[in-house]
Amino acid sequence: MIELTFLGTSASAPSIQRGLSSAVVQHRDLRFMIDCGEGTQRQLLRSGLGFKRLNKILITHAHLDHILGLAGLVSTMTRWEVMEELAIYGGAYALDRIRRLLDVVFSPHPIPDSIHFHTIRPGVIFATKHLRIEAFPVIHRGPDCYGFQFIETPKRPFLVEKAEALGIPPGPERRLLVEGQRITLANGRVVHPDDVLGPPRPGARLAFIGDLARTKGVAATIRGADVLVVEATYLEQDKALARQYGHLTAAQAARLAHQARVKRLILTHISRRYADEEILAEAQAIFPATILANDFDHFQIKHNY
Ligand SMILES: [Zn+2]
Numbered sequence: 001m002i003e004l005t006f007l008g009t010s011a012s013a014p015s016i017q018r019g020l021s022s023a024v025v026q027h028r029d030l031r032f033m034i035d036c037g038e039g040t041q042r043q044l045l046r047s048g049l050g051f052k053r054l055n056k057i058l059i060t061h062a063h064l065d066h067i068l069g070l071a072g073l074v075s076t077m078t079r080w081e082v083m084e085e086l087a088i089y090g091g092a093y094a095l096d097r098i099r100r101l102l103d104v105v106f107s108p109h110p111i112p113d114s115i116h117f118h119t120i121r122p123g124v125i126f127a128t129k130h131l132r133i134e135a136f137p138v139i140h141r142g143p144d145c146y147g148f149q150f151i152e153t154p155k156r157p158f159l160v161e162k163a164e165a166l167g168i169p170p171g172p173e174r175r176l177l178v179e180g181q182r183i184t185l186a187n188g189r190v191v192h193p194d195d196v197l198g199p200p201r202p203g204a205r206l207a208f209i210g211d212l213a214r215t216k217g218v219a220a221t222i223r224g225a226d227v228l229v230v231e232a233t234y235l236e237q238d239k240a241l242a243r244q245y246g247h248l249t250a251a252q253a254a255r256l257a258h259q260a261r262v263k264r265l266i267l268t269h270i271s272r273r274y275a276d277e278e279i280l281a282e283a284q285a286i287f288p289a290t291i292l293a294n295d296f297d298h299f300q301i302k303h304n305y
């Protein structure tokens, strides 16, 4: 299961109800922040997530409404020493801007060595046994904009009845089998993982895109994702503005979700110029399984749900 919490869901400037773009993705004991608009550290506290284990930040692109909060957040984290290492992942252009921002934060001292910058290129940017994150380029405004997919590793279910039938006691033997190792029972019988594990079941997949100007080619990349998060800054009535500023309308976001056959669509980067109901109605007319994200909304993402 992948968990997703929105910290900020506003476009360009904050509103009374919405902070600037930021979200946290959790998987097992890992936490990833995606984008860090101004005011994110207070949102993080209000969400109840806090600063603990927050040591990886992924940046979708270099615009200030997605990065300005890094100055305050990183300053707090380094001063409180709650953080040993912090990894910031972003496109080359975004990282260049973030470095200059943090130069000011730490001036006259250099940026501490505990902050690591990872330049994103398309493909896998992070992987453990249970999860991998893939980055894919998207078109918005300016260079080096990226979307991310969080992909849970398929798991083979442990078949308890088979284990019981073979006389495998609960405990470490079962764990070894789950980890793919064969074991020898007290009676000398050798049990292979295949004897007690079912066929692999796909894990959850979350596609998270920040700001987006064009959907062409994106559907193929994210096809079948359990959840798609993407911006919906404008309505169709203002599609000329959407095009001018490199953003999507709610209808365009919904068409992308439909084409990509994702299970659920969550819209974010919401403009103050519209009522939430208008945005939701425009998207749901095309893709009914659409949700409009609010700050602090929390989602549990499982395969096929
Ligand atoms: Zn933005």
Ligand SMILES: [Zn+2]
Binding pocket: 061, 063, 140, 141, 211
């Ligand atoms: Zn932007």
